[in-house]
Amino acid sequence: MRISAKADYAVRAALELAAAGDDISLKAETIASAQGIPHKFLEGILGDLRRGGLVVSRRGGNGGYRLARPADTIAIADVIRAADGPLVSVRGVRPPELSYTGPAQSLLPLWIAVRANVRKILDEVTLADVAAAALPDEVVGLAEDREAWTNP
Template identity: 40%
Template sequence: MRLNQATDYAMRAILYLSGLPYGQVIEAKLISEEERIPIRFLLKILRLLIQANIVQSHRGVNGGYSLAKPASAITMLDVVEAVEGPIAINRCLHSPEECNKFFSKHCPVHEALFEMQECMKEHLGRYNFQMLRERVK
């Protein structure tokens, strides 16, 4: 019931990028040092964020990474799902055929977990990185 280390790193990286003037490109190494994230691992995570259209990469000399859209348009939910895939608090809620008992509208445990899951998603979706950035200052 824990977020990955990778997700934590991802959020810190995005928070860092959100503190720069919009559109500014910055190399991975710098993010790695500022946020104390192992460089190789960071590069791997950044690729997930590119796929999710959260950051953009720029190759070649003076290349690096920048946000793909304004910080105000990036939520914590976006980042979590980019790194971990869709949130599913329980196996059943991900793929009902994995439920070895009774995935059905009549399983109150799974119903309650589903409600909680949606609540979490709403919660994460409410925070964008512009807001979070403002809280840093």
């Protein structure tokens, strides 16, 4: 799995909105500046998040963007999917749509297991968890493993 710049920016923008609170709208310029995201690129991402039902926007002097629902109901996976599509794909194809033969036959269950593990983490961690620096114990435990920080 690879997290694209677009997905990373989308999550960071959503976290800015989560930290602002339910009743505060933030302008795209404010989010872009706070997170170091190119403004024009962010506008497109915010549009994706709006179409995905994760943010709402309002025009005008007091306008801007805010989360469409509470941050504790929006999983990190929701944001990534809205911005970038499926969490795990192989050659741009979702694993259940693949088939292999011969010695490569057991690749399919391997890709499915990878997808299940990615989902297990990203579907369970919410914007509120990350914004409050309150990651689930399982995630903290995985991140504390020294091997997780190395690039073999």
